[in-house]
Amino acid sequence: MSPPPGFETQFGQQVCKLQKSLYGLKQSPRAWFDRFTTFVKSQGYSQGHSDHTLFTKASKTGKIAILIVYVDDIVLTGDDQTEISQLKQRMGDEFEIKDLGNLKYFLGMKVARSKEGISVSQRKYTLDLLTETGMLGCRPADTPIEFNCKLGNSDDQVPVDKEQYQRLVGKLIYLSHTRPDISFAVSVVSQFMQAPYEKHMEAVNRILRYLKNTPGKGLMFRKTNRKTIEAYTDSDWAGSVIDRKSTSGYCTFVWGNLVTWRSKKQSVVARSSAEAEYRAMSLGICEEIWLQKVLSDLHQECETPLKLFCDNKATISIANNPVQHDRTKHVEIDRHFIKERLDSGSICISYIPSSQQIVDVLTKGLLRPHFDLCVSKLGLIDIYLPT
DSSP states (O other): OOOOOTTTHHTTTTOOOSSOOOSSSTTTHHHHHHHHHHHHHHOOOOESSTTTTTTEEEESSSSSEEEEEEEEEEEESSSSSHHHHHHHHHHHHHOOOOOSSSSOETTTEEEEEEEEEEEOOOOOHHHHHHHHHHHHHHSOSSSSSSSOOOOOOTSSBBBBOOOHHHHHHHHHHHHEEEEEGGGHHHEEEEEEEEEEEESHHHHEEHHHHHHHHTEEEEEEEEEOSSOEEEEEEETTTTOTTTTTTOOEEEEEETTTEEEEEEEHHHHHHOSSSSHHHHHHHHHHHHHHHHHHHHHHHHHHHHHEEEEEEESOOHHHHHSSOOOOOTTTTOOOHHHHHHHHHHHHEEEEEEEEEEOOOGGGOOOOOOOOHHHHHHHHHTTTTTTTTOO
């Protein structure tokens, strides 16, 4: 590190060599994680191959203890209660730790348990955000983004405060960890971080007005007997008016519960809607394979083949029968990847009608009836609503 202030003349051109990492340096988190990993592995835990922050220890009796860490916040779970209490004691000897009891809040997310299942929501975070922006008394909106809303750039628009815009969108991105219903709207407004205009700020305010309507919505995880991984993929062809790139969307269900989702602008321009769907399909398959690996790290079985639902028959035909013609010859890598997975029998692709396609909420602005239907099928519920 460079010499501390006031010692420059004594050091001249020399620098200090650190004996250990100091708080605030770039390497400090890495050094802490290495130290923590070494300790956890010494206790007989194995590190996950698909998620390096996940550690598991299976006993001979078939019970399991699971540890997941985010910087210095740790969640312990599993059915091996003796191992969990022993680990807490050993960790207390090694580090200064505080046992907060049963999981209630984690990184701003509220975890609630009931007979129905486990719900995860960010109600307090949402209300704090609305209070901070002065939107608690605003007129609520039914949807987070207007129907078929296309945001672009034009020279005659009025610019807005860039720092305030970036701060707001950053908070909304964090909120979309438990709110797939705002994912698409947030992904659209986050494309104008460098030079936001009034129109973009209005779109951000529209998301806040929607949150005012539904502050307590969150994910619900119910216990089921199904052992399947299912993915739904969709795309909005040439959705961006700036560069005509398409938007991919997918969501995955593990054992019938929504676990991951994504709304992302594609990196290249697609020449046909089938090509755009094809790229979204390969994203969905990658996510399913990763989830299968996470489940195997957790010593859980899952049924194969993995199921993928798509509402474009042309895409499914190309996947099953990859004919070479002008429309598909440039979609090279995705095509071989999907074909390989289909041939090995690890995935199967099924057709689903557009009216039942729930990923529409992640690729385009919808009208309220269709939007409400998609959100309810995703399994989002508000546990704070009076029954």
